Amino acid sequence: MSLLRVDQLTGGYNGHVVIDGCSMQVDPGEVVVIMGGSGSGKSTFLKHLIGLKPPMSGSVELNSEDLYSGSMNDRYRRLSHIGVAFQMGALVSSLSIFDNVALPLRETTDLPEDVIEVMVRLKLEFVELLDKQDLLPSELSGGMLKRAAVARALARDPKLVFMDEPSAGLDPVVASALDDLILKIKDALGVSVVVVTHELESAFKIASRIVVLDRGFIIFDGSVDAIRASDNPRIQALINRTAEPMAFDAEEHYRRIMGLPEG
Ligand SMILES: Nc1ncnc2c1ncn2[C@@H]1O[C@H](COP(=O)(O)OP(=O)(O)OP(=O)(O)O)[C@@H](O)[C@H]1O
Ligand SMILES: [Mg+2]
Structure with a gap:
């Protein structure tokens, strides 16, 4: 299919x-x-x-x-x-990398916060940004920003x-x-x-x-x-x-x- x-x-x-x-x-x-x-x-x-x-x-x-x-x-x-990393790196500048990736989950699901935390950490680990989760977008390099956008696109486990x-x-x-x-x-x-x-x-x-x-x-x-x-x-x-x-x-x-x- x-x-x-x-x-x-x-x-x-x-x-x-x-x-x-x-x-x-x-x-x-x-x-x-x-x-x-x-x-x-x-x-x-x-x-x-x-x-x-x-x-x-x-x-x-x-x-x-x-x-x-x-x-x-x-x-x-x-x-x-589906997940979209359309305008690559267009993250919310006032939110940490963790909160940016959590955003789609917090806005569109009723998942409890501890589940969201596990899901977000998994995606950040996948794109090798777990150690940057507390930083703001402005504190990341161009390549890191794009990986963060990918993590956000993957947040809801799209196909x-x-x-x-x-x-x-x-x-x-x-x-x-x-x-x-x-x-x-x-x-x-x-x-x-x-x-x-x-x-x-x-x-x-x-x-x-x-x-x-x-x-x-x-x-x-x-x-x-x-x-x-x-x-x-x-x-x-x-x-x-x-x-x-x-x-x-x-x-x-x-x-x-x-x-x-x-x-
Ligand atoms: N918002 C819009 N309003 C009106 N016309 C538009 C708009 N966006 C794109 N177009 C027109 O649609 C056509 C295709 O544009 P599109 O941006 O889809 O091309 P593209 O293949 O993505 O180009 P690029 O490789 O430069 O990104 C162009 O003629 C463009 O002028
Ligand atoms: Mg284009």
Whole structure:
């Protein structure tokens, strides 16, 4: 049974279509990486998947239930099965790391405080931040903040976690550690992860499947091996973009702005 099933989803802003008839699914134990150029609609797609934006048409099912049918309370109940580290590191600045991770449990469950404490400590141990639990977000490094956001996303023991650009703004070593954490979420907890990333190396390392969005359409959905073997020129452009002839020719630029003849 799929954790998430997206069927012919069309969505966007004020009648302007950004996502056009997209279908995909996420099964247990998968890391699904969503890739695509800037402005291709990745973040918009995620907003539809995590309950923030009803689609114009088509459906989103979480655990075989239509996410957007019924009341707002129905929607919140269905969303209790997912975790979101969307704006990574966006923690409440006045609360300690412990209280930030406890927040979803205190706000949406009736669990007694001693149970909450055990659950929070487990998640902090999992992301290797237990020794930082009493610190404020401002007292953590960028990489630690993202791990704290992951701990908070895991607080309610979801089956599925969403992340948008988790490694943005991190140096390569810290970004690589975050990749390892995503794999640990899948392998040790058996939790599926849907992650948007620009980083090709990261995508190839963590993905069970890669979904490529291009101008609102899903133009690829398959394994790392399959995307490497794809002969679709749009896919080729995406995965070879580091080698694309976009290089800036400083000498040529200087000649042009100075009005000098070609050398
Ligand atoms: N709040 C909004 N209101 C209106 N249009 C929006 C809004 N957010 C995004 N868009 C538009 O939707 C399109 C897709 O944007 P989106 O942010 O989903 O792309 P993206 O793939 O996440 O890009 P990036 O890689 O730069 O994060 C763009 O044309 C953008 O201008
Ligand atoms: Mg985005």
